[in-house]
Amino acid sequence: MPSRRHFLAGLAAVALPRLSWADAGNPAFLSAAREPSGAYALFGLDAEGQDLFRIPLPDRGHAATAHPTAPEAVAFARRPGRFALVIDCVAGRVKHRLDIPAGRHFYGHGAFLQGGEILATSENDIESGEGRIGIWSRAEGYARIAEFASGGIGPHEIRAWADDTLVVANGGIRTHPDRGREKLNLADMRPNLSYLSAAGEVLERIELPSDLHQNSIRHLALAPDGQVAFAMQWQGTPDAGVPLLGLHRPGGTVVLAEADLAEQMAMEGYAGSVAYAADGQYVGITSPRGGRLHLFHPDGRFAASHRRADVCGLAPGARGVVLTDGMGGVFRSGSAGLSRLALAERAWDNHLVAIPS
Amino acid sequence: MRAFLAATFCFAAAPAFAGIDEVIESHVLPGTEAFAEATTALASAATDDCTAQNLRDPYHTAFDSWLGISHLRLGPIEEEGRGLAISFWPDTRGLVGRTAAGLVADEDPVVESPEAFAEVSIAGRGLLALERLLFEDDLAGYSADSYSCALAQAIAGDLARMAGEIDREWQDSFAASLRSAGAGGNSFFLSEREAAQALYTALVTGLDFVADQRLGRPMGTFEAPKPLVAEARRSGRSLRNVGMSLEALRELAQTLADHPIPETEAAFAAALERAEQLDDPVFAGVASPSGRLRVEALRTLVSEIASAAAKEIAPELGVSVGFNSADGD
Numbered sequence: 001m002p003s004r005r006h007f008l009a010g011l012a013a014v015a016l017p018r019l020s021w022a023d024a025g026n027p028a029f030l031s032a033a034r035e036p037s038g039a040y041a042l043f044g045l046d047a048e049g050q051d052l053f054r055i056p057l058p059d060r061g062h063a064a065t066a067h068p069t070a071p072e073a074v075a076f077a078r079r080p081g082r083f084a085l086v087i088d089c090v091a092g093r094v095k096h097r098l099d100i101p102a103g104r105h106f107y108g109h110g111a112f113l114q115g116g117e118i119l120a121t122s123e124n125d126i127e128s129g130e131g132r133i134g135i136w137s138r139a140e141g142y143a144r145i146a147e148f149a150s151g152g153i154g155p156h157e158i159r160a161w162a163d164d165t166l167v168v169a170n171g172g173i174r175t176h177p178d179r180g181r182e183k184l185n186l187a188d189m190r191p192n193l194s195y196l197s198a199a200g201e202v203l204e205r206i207e208l209p210s211d212l213h214q215n216s217i218r219h220l221a222l223a224p225d226g227q228v229a230f231a232m233q234w235q236g237t238p239d240a241g242v243p244l245l246g247l248h249r250p251g252g253t254v255v256l257a258e259a260d261l262a263e264q265m266a267m268e269g270y271a272g273s274v275a276y277a278a279d280g281q282y283v284g285i286t287s288p289r290g291g292r293l294h295l296f297h298p299d300g301r302f303a304a305s306h307r308r309a310d311v312c313g314l315a316p317g318a319r320g321v322v323l324t325d326g327m328g329g330v331f332r333s334g335s336a337g338l339s340r341l342a343l344a345e346r347a348w349d350n351h352l353v354a355i356p357s
Numbered sequence: 358m359r360a361f362l363a364a365t366f367c368f369a370a371a372p373a374f375a376g377i378d379e380v381i382e383s384h385v386l387p388g389t390e391a392f393a394e395a396t397t398a399l400a401s402a403a404t405d406d407c408t409a410q411n412l413r414d415p416y417h418t419a420f421d422s423w424l425g426i427s428h429l430r431l432g433p434i435e436e437e438g439r440g441l442a443i444s445f446w447p448d449t450r451g452l453v454g455r456t457a458a459g460l461v462a463d464e465d466p467v468v469e470s471p472e473a474f475a476e477v478s479i480a481g482r483g484l485l486a487l488e489r490l491l492f493e494d495d496l497a498g499y500s501a502d503s504y505s506c507a508l509a510q511a512i513a514g515d516l517a518r519m520a521g522e523i524d525r526e527w528q529d530s531f532a533a534s535l536r537s538a539g540a541g542g543n544s545f546f547l548s549e550r551e552a553a554q555a556l557y558t559a560l561v562t563g564l565d566f567v568a569d570q571r572l573g574r575p576m577g578t579f580e581a582p583k584p585l586v587a588e589a590r591r592s593g594r595s596l597r598n599v600g601m602s603l604e605a606l607r608e609l610a611q612t613l614a615d616h617p618i619p620e621t622e623a624a625f626a627a628a629l630e631r632a633e634q635l636d637d638p639v640f641a642g643v644a645s646p647s648g649r650l651r652v653e654a655l656r657t658l659v660s661e662i663a664s665a666a667a668k669e670i671a672p673e674l675g676v677s678v679g680f681n682s683a684d685g686d
Contacts (some may be wrong), residue, residue, distance in 0.1 A: 008364035034680060035649075045529075063685055079686065108686060182625035218686075237449045262438025262479050272685050290680035308437060309555060325549055326680030343547050 003074035024071035024089040025052040030353040031313055031324055032061040033077065033346040040349075042075055043090060047318055049341030055092045057085075062108030063157070067138075068116045068131030073353075075225055076100070076121075080105040081175040084121065084144055086264065095222035103127060105145040106179055113198055118167060120283055122155035123147070129174040129184075133200065152192045154187070154229045154246065156218040159228075164198040167213050171216040173235070191217040193230055195250055204250055212256075215242055221274045221283065222251040226250075228296060229276065229283045234269030238289070244271040245285050257283075257300040266290045266305075271279025273314035273351055275321050282335065284321045288312040295324055295335055304335045313352030334336055374553050374674060379612040381532045386606070388426040389433075392404050393517070395422040400510075400517040405504040409490065409497040413592075416491055419462040419516065419593060420484055423602040426523075428563030428609065431555045432534070432545075433526035434457050442479040446588050457489045457508075461496065464504040468511035475515060476622035485589065487512045492591040529540040553674040556613050561668070561678055563606045564663045571599050572656040575640040580636070590639040593644070600632045603659070610666055615673060620665040628658035 021027065027044035034040055040060050044052040057075060064087075065074040071089040082105055086096035089196045100106055100123065107122040117139060123132040131150030134143045150158075152170025162264035172191030174184045183189075190213050193206040208215055212237040221229040230246045241264040243256035258264050271285040282295045282303060288310050295303040309329065313324035322341070332343040358399070399415040406412075423443060434440045445453050456478050460467070467473045490496050491508050499505035531545075535555075536544035547550040557651060570588070575595070577583035578596070587595040607625040632655055642648025671677055 073459065101679070106462060195612060237447070238447055239447055261459035266438070270685065271640070281564065288679055288685060291682070297570045309431075309551070310681050319683060326682070327547070327554065329547055338544065340544065340547065350681055 006268045013345050017093075018244070019071050019090055020069055021071050021089075027052045027089070027355055028357070029063045029315055029322065030073055030089075031351065032057060032064060032234075032349040033061065033328075033344075034349065039332070041346075042073065042087060043346075045330065045342075049322065049332075051342075051344065053089060053092060055087055055089065057185055061349065063110075064353050065110040065112065065119070066353055068112055068356045070116060074110055074119060076106050076108045076110065077160070079108050079181070080124065080175065081108065082106070084110070087300045092236060098142055098144075099134060101144065104132065104134070109157040111158045111166065113160050113164045113166070118198075120148065120158055120160065122158050122168070124154070124175065127152055127335050129176070129293050131168075131170055133158065133168065133242065148187060148196075151194035151196060151202050151205055153189070154191075154216070155255045156216075157220045159222050160219045161222065165203065166196040166198065166218055167222065168194045168196060169217045169230055170194055171218045171233075171292075172213075173216055177255065182275060186349050188215070189214060191215065193217055193228070193246070193248060204334075206248060206254060208254070212242060215244075217246070217306055219271070219274045223276045223283070223298065224278075224280045227276075227280075229274050231271035231274035233271060235335065236269070238269040239265050240269060241265040242269065244269070245274065245283070245294070245296060247283070247296075247298065252345075255300040257296045257302070259294055259302045259305060263292070263294070263302075267292060272312040273318050275354075276313040276316060277320050277334075277347075278316040282320065284333070286311045286314045286323060286325065293321075293333055293338070295321075295333070306333055306338050308338060312350050313348050313350040315354040322352065324352045364378065367672060372521040373550055374615065375553050376577070376613040376615050376674070377538070377549070377556065380556055380609060381535060384605075385426065385429060385527060386524075386532065388422070388429075389478055389520075391529045392419070392426055393423040393520040393524040395419040396513070396520040400513040403510045403513040405665070407501060408508045409492070409499065409509075410523070412491055412509060414523075416484075416487060416592070417594070420577050420589070420592070420598075421601055423484065424598055425605045425685045427602065428559050428566070430562060431559055432517040432531035433523040436481055436522075436526070437545045441483075443483045443519060445480045445483055447570055447586065448480065448485070449602050452478070452480035453485045457486045457496075460508055461505055468504075471514055471518065474511045475674050481516050482512055484516070484520040487516075488589060490656060492593075494663060506546050518681075544682050553613075554676040556609070556668075557671060557674055557676045558678065560606060560609050560613065560666060561663055563602065563609070564659060564666070567599055567606070568604050568656050568659040568663075571602070572652055572659065575643050576649060576652055576656070577643070579646070579649065582649055584639070586640045587640045593638050595639040596632060596635055597635060599655070600629060603632065603662075604628055607663075610670060614670050616671045618666075621662065622667050625659070628655065628662060631655045642661075 028047040029045040040057040042055045061075045062078045076084045084098040088095040110121040119136040123136040135146040137145045154171035154173040156171045170192045172189040181341040215232040220230040227246045228258040243258045247255040267287040268289040270289045284295045291309045293306045310326035326347045328344040331338040383472045399419045402415045455567045534545045538552035572649040575587040
């Protein structure tokens, strides 16, 4: 599509100085929050959880996706969202608005490919209910340039490896915007974990045993050594005590990680976020409903449970993991316990996003 | 909607919450002490005469006192899985019956050591495992020198141990954590508002548990009611548990609020009155459409308590239910 717009965008990219995350103060994390006034904003935090910047958001968001090098974040509207905003974290303003084509909506997560030139987003093809991955070109002002099947229904979080392989959590739950967030296919839902090439070919697809078909695979973390962790949300009765964390390597078999029965039941069938510690020594999942962080060893053995009401955001920290809660707390955790980094008068939203360093 | 959000989530300079102290002094500590005493009495009755006939009365007293604190899902009851170990319900997978029957069938010697018994699956310990031994026809006829007798003694002793630990930990440390919320070195509660939030969450979660689990489970769906999953139906306690739990939650609401809460009081009174009139002790009535409707009416009244508390209690404390727990994705 050699267009005038394309040409101008290319020219602009050459002419403008290239900003980096250092220009935004070197944030370690991004998170959206609700403020005391009821307004929403995106915050940049340093490694100690202290505020570096605050950018107003028009409404409650879901997750943000950080560009690998440029100080840009893509903030998604909550599903079934129709738009996403590219935010300039230096100027503190909206740079682009991604409008999804008719008949689609965003599911709230995205991932950058090709060193940050391409953004991939998880989407719903509303009429067929088929999951889609939307492809957007940053050089063309975040124009939508392609899309392909996600390999399942209800794709939620997606992550990309350095070789641009996409890891997709197809949650399996069909929704339709006309019916709000109602789940339309719980009886026969079949979530999967899919590995896709950057061109959309399915490289591998993992399904859980049939008795766990109602365990929606929704959130993902990638270990430094290539292991994939997926966090699940059980759609059956919350006290069933099913595993909520799966660990997988391409070509391998899934390890389902569980705590003891009482701790497992205390998670109430819900994991909201998943992250590895930066050194890969632990993988954690949070349950805001159960008010718990569960830490596991990468081989699936349970390591520790730490309690904190309404905890959800979780990201790799320099040591251990860093977590956020709905009461404004930011904590660091290793296997020994939680230590407080910061407390602010705001409610941190579902996800804490680490900025690549 | 905007005004409502602002009202329930305001961070304005928090007053010292007198309610926190009152909850501790007039609600929690009397409750944990009563539960410790009742389970100690149950354990010593089991030592004297372990037969089912002798243990049923102290069993009921212990269960009654558990309902006084079972909603306090913060602090000591959350430690070491105690809450579920004391009362493993709802039991979707039928683990209580299977575990209790397995222990009896195998005559598992684990009952000989309290330390070893504390490691038994939480489904095989606590009030609902003991209920099988004391009230299930094919198990309750055991004699004083039987394995079941030793199992009843082990469960009763284990309950008394956990109840004593809960009482001691509340008195020795957790009450102080709530009181010193926001002080340096308090790693549980980073502000007074967090302490108030934790107690308010216990109130709301407790009301939800009564509505959705104690009443909602046996109600099942209109097409498929499930009377047999009612809590503690073998000991005939299902409705009694609802009433006693509501009374305990009313006490929590009254002590937590610093000012009159007429709507919440009226909502509690209406639900308790309806529960008293229900005359359906184990919710067997849900099997018929008219009987199910009556239980559903009670459930509606319980839900209305939570709405009243959200209006009358939450704004004063500057709290709401969790931002993430109430609305995830």
